[in-house]
Amino acid sequence: MKHTLSVMVENQPGVLARVAGLFSRRGFNIDSLAVGQTENPAVSRMTIVVEGDDRIVEQVTKQLHKLIDVIKVGDITAEKYVDRELVMVKVNADAGQRGEIMLIADIFRARVIDFGRRTLTLECTGDEGKITAFEESLRPYGIKEMVRTGKVAMLRGTRFTSVENSGLDQDVE
Amino acid sequence: MKRTGANILLESLREEGVDTIFGYPGGSVLPIYDAIFDSDIRHILTRHEQGAVHAADGYARASGRPGVCLATSGPGATNLVTGIANAYMDSVPIIALTGQVVTSQLGKDSFQEADIVGITLPITKHSYLVKNAKDLTKVVKEAFHIATTGRPGPVLIDIPRDVSAALVEPEEESPLNLPGYNLPDVPSKNRLEEAVRVIMASKRPVIYAGGGVVNSGAFMELQQFAEKIIAPVTMTLMGLSGFPGRHPLALGMLGMHGSKYANYAVCSCDLLIAVGVRFDDRVTGKLERFVPEAKVIHIDIDPAEIGKNVKVDIPLVGDVKNSLAELIKRLKAKPSGAWQDQVQNWKKEYPLTFEENEEGKLKPQFVIREIYRAGQDRARIVTDVGQHQMWSAHYYDYTRPRSFISSGGLGTMGFGLPAAIGVQVACPDELVFNIAGDGSIQMNIQELATAVNNNLPIKIAILNNGYLGMVRQWQELFYNHRYSQTELINPDFTKIAEAYGAVGMRIERQKDVAPALLEALAVKKPVVMDFLVEREENVMPMVPPGEPLDKMLG
Numbered sequence: 207m208k209h210t211l212s213v214m215v216e217n218q219p220g221v222l223a224r225v226a227g228l229f230s231r232r233g234f235n236i237d238s239l240a241v242g243q244t245e246n247p248a249v250s251r252m253t254i255v256v257e258g259d260d261r262i263v264e265q266v267t268k269q270l271h272k273l274i275d276v277i278k279v280g281d282i283t284a285e286k287y288v289d290r291e292l293v294m295v296k297v298n299a300d301a302g303q304r305g306e307i308m309l310i311a312d313i314f315r316a317r318v319i320d321f322g323r324r325t326l327t328l329e330c331t332g333d334e335g336k337i338t339a340f341e342e343s344l345r346p347y348g349i350k351e352m353v354r355t356g357k358v359a360m361l362r363g364t365r366f367t368s369v370e371n372s373g374l375d376q377d378v379e
Numbered sequence: 380m381k382r383t384g385a386n387i388l389l390e391s392l393r394e395e396g397v398d399t400i401f402g403y404p405g406g407s408v409l410p411i412y413d414a415i416f417d418s419d420i421r422h423i424l425t426r427h428e429q430g431a432v433h434a435a436d437g438y439a440r441a442s443g444r445p446g447v448c449l450a451t452s453g454p455g456a457t458n459l460v461t462g463i464a465n466a467y468m469d470s471v472p473i474i475a476l477t478g479q480v481v482t483s484q485l486g487k488d489s490f491q492e493a494d495i496v497g498i499t500l501p502i503t504k505h506s507y508l509v510k511n512a513k514d515l516t517k518v519v520k521e522a523f524h525i526a527t528t529g530r531p532g533p534v535l536i537d538i539p540r541d542v543s544a545a546l547v548e549p550e551e552e553s554p555l556n557l558p559g560y561n562l563p564d565v566p567s568k569n570r571l572e573e574a575v576r577v578i579m580a581s582k583r584p585v586i587y588a589g590g591g592v593v594n595s596g597a598f599m600e601l602q603q604f605a606e607k608i609i610a611p612v613t614m615t616l617m618g619l620s621g622f623p624g625r626h627p628l629a630l631g632m633l634g635m636h637g638s639k640y641a642n643y644a645v646c647s648c649d650l651l652i653a654v655g656v657r658f659d660d661r662v663t664g665k666l667e668r669f670v671p672e673a674k675v676i677h678i679d680i681d682p683a684e685i686g687k688n689v690k691v692d693i694p695l696v697g698d699v700k701n702s703l704a705e706l707i708k709r710l711k712a713k714p715s716g717a718w719q720d721q722v723q724n725w726k727k728e729y730p731l732t733f734e735e736n737e738e739g740k741l742k743p744q745f746v747i748r749e750i751y752r753a754g755q756d757r758a759r760i761v762t763d764v765g766q767h768q769m770w771s772a773h774y775y776d777y778t779r780p781r782s783f784i785s786s787g788g789l790g791t792m793g794f795g796l797p798a799a800i801g802v803q804v805a806c807p808d809e810l811v812f813n814i815a816g817d818g819s820i821q822m823n824i825q826e827l828a829t830a831v832n833n834n835l836p837i838k839i840a841i842l843n844n845g846y847l848g849m850v851r852q853w854q855e856l857f858y859n860h861r862y863s864q865t866e867l868i869n870p871d872f873t874k875i876a877e878a879y880g881a882v883g884m885r886i887e888r889q890k891d892v893a894p895a896l897l898e899a900l901a902v903k904k905p906v907v908m909d910f911l912v913e914r915e916e917n918v919m920p921m922v923p924p925g926e927p928l929d930k931m932l933g
């Protein structure tokens with residue numbers, strides 16, 4: 207089963223190497239990993255999707271906790287959350303096909319971000335399922351190039367993950 | 380007042396109570412060595428950086444205080460790697476200081492540049508690359524805190540030469556700020572009470588104690604705990620000196636080379652109380668057959684150890700000493716019964732023995748017994764790795780915490796002599812024995828010079844079997860006697876000792892062992908005792924790899 211971990215880390219050089227190294231050396235599989243800043247400039251947030259049964263994910267979580275630069279680890283899989291990925295696709299698009307492709311873009315609420323003589327570059331955001339469906343729809347036209355980010359995720363409603371509250375994610379209301 | 384990074388470093392070390400650094404100089408640490416020239420911190424020059432790091436490790440294991448080693452960049456730093464891994468596996472608090480090329484040359488494959496922080500990432504508890512001399516105060520303070528608290532471990536501080544040379548205004552001392560480093564205290568009340576219920580209900584409890592007992596200083600607590608519930612105690616290699624070896628409840632070591640009675644007790648228990656251990660494969664044997672029927676209580680400071688290898692029924696995450704004290708408070712005394720009798724019977728029926736009086740043969744086990752007799756409870760035993768290490772575990776009864784020092788998790792040949800140097804530095808008035816193999820001793824034999832130069836009167840007992848004995852044993856048992864590359868043609872160890880300025884002795888007969896030991900103990904110098912022992916003696920009993928604990932040979 208796939209688990210989505212929200213990991214708050216100190217914004218230090220080398221922290222990505224520590225986290226990535228831990229996964230590879232202990233034989234944990236990372237499905238995707240996205241890092242970026244948070245509302246606090248001293249803290250970065252990693253959203254890590256990891257494949258494994260509960261025992262493996264428990265070990266991953268505990269081992270992550272042992273890294274000094276890791277401030278907090280939350281497994282949000284069982285929580286209510288929103289998640290997004292972003293994809294950019296450069297697809298073959300002759301004059302005759304452009305209309306169709308634009309229609310597909312419309313359905314997925316994707317945007318055209320670049321125009322070539324024989325290609326279109328589209329941008330789309332959404333959850334994993336939507337992005338995969340979008341990719342499948344474009345495949346028949348011939349995808350020249352594609353780049354997809356890892357997943358980022360956030361708890362719904364008033365619940366939030368932050369380094370300020372202790373323990374895992376807490377309801378603060 | 381402005382000071383150099385090197386001076387700030389040494390003052391910060393002093394602040395942490397450091398009295399000794401084990402090290403080896405080179406270009407990138409010249410500013411630090413220049414500051415050491417005027418410092419009152421003692422520097423011990425080893426003959427190899429691996430010697431320095433093992434010495435720091437031995438110092439820490441014997442004293443409980445962090446050991447410090449220092450090496451130059453590149454080859455100096457990479458020579459520390461084995462020792463850092465060794466300390467990491469056995470949870471030993473050491474601080475490894477390394478020089479690094481100047482910051483402007485970092486990442487350019489400069490002369491003697493090695494990314495030691497990167498190389499040691501998987502074998503350090505934490506590490507730093509210091510880019511500003513002002514940070515040194517804070518970094519050193521954090522490093523010692525991290526190395527010595529919680530589950531101890533090695534911390535590396537990499538210091539570029541321009542940083543140690545820089546003249547800066549030192550930063551004011553500030554309180555530690557490590558938001559990602561939280562230390563477990565004692566287990567929750569609920570868990571403790573659950574554990575008490577299970578202990579009181581158990582009929583056949585066994586305590587399985589490890590290095591965590593020694594690290595947390597829980598010697599007294601473990602004894603009280605075991606006596607209160609009259610539970611037999613078996614130890615891992617790391618836990619050997621955590622419980623008195625001659626105590627009626629002591630079962631000696633368990634696992635691959637455990638005693639039969641320890642392994643039988645573990646296999647038959649209905650409750651395993653694991654204390655400061657990590658269920659290593661050398662201990663459990665075939666995992667699926669390890670205590671399948673028993674409930675498991677696991678006390679450990681490291682939450683990641685709970686459930687890592689074996690399913691745990693009651694996790695007690697916390698300091699071993701405090702957790703045991705909490706349990707003792709809540710427990711009522713339990714009576715002795717059929718189980719305790721059964722265990723005593725196993726002890727009588729399957730004692731650890733060897734054939735003592737074979738014509739003219741010097742048995743390695745006999746030598747260990749005699750060392751025990753000669754040193755009694757005063758000695759600190761530091762071993763290398765191999766058969767002699769296992770015999771040192773079997774035939775010597777450790778009665779004081781930190782009196783048995785050995786490379787457990789990594790099994791590093793060459794650990795013994797440099798570690799013994801660290802032990803003797805930490806305990807200058809005590810008797811320190813390095814029990815070595817003829818193979819192992821040659822991995823860091825150059826440290827004889829360090830021992831001689833610093834007047835460290837270590838007694839080195841080489842159990843010389845002319846083989847990489849432990850490997851030969853496996854070849855004998857599992858590879859059809861094909862002794863591939865395990866026979867050693869050795870130099871004359873007594874002459875080597877003399878060349879270094881130590882005393883050399885050779886002992887070939889059983890009757891000469893006791894007098895030779897007496898003589899060696901009277902000498903206030905390092906002594907190398909070359910015991911020519913029975914060549915193809917095996918360490919028994921033995922659980923073949925992949926078998927369950929009760930399938931023992933021998």
Ligand SMILES: Cc1ncc(C[n+]2csc(CCOP(=O)(O)OP(=O)(O)O)c2C)c(N)n1
Pocket residue numbers: 763764765766767768790791792793815816817818819820842844846847848849850
């Ligand atoms: C650095 C290192 N290399 C190789 C080994 C594998 N090994 C384990 S025991 C052993 C033999 C040790 O021989 P010796 O020191 O003579 O001890 P003996 O077993 O003969 O008592 C070897 C080669 C090791 N543990 N460490």
Ligand SMILES: [Mg+2]
Pocket residue numbers: 765816817818842843844845846847848
């Ligand atoms: Mg040997």
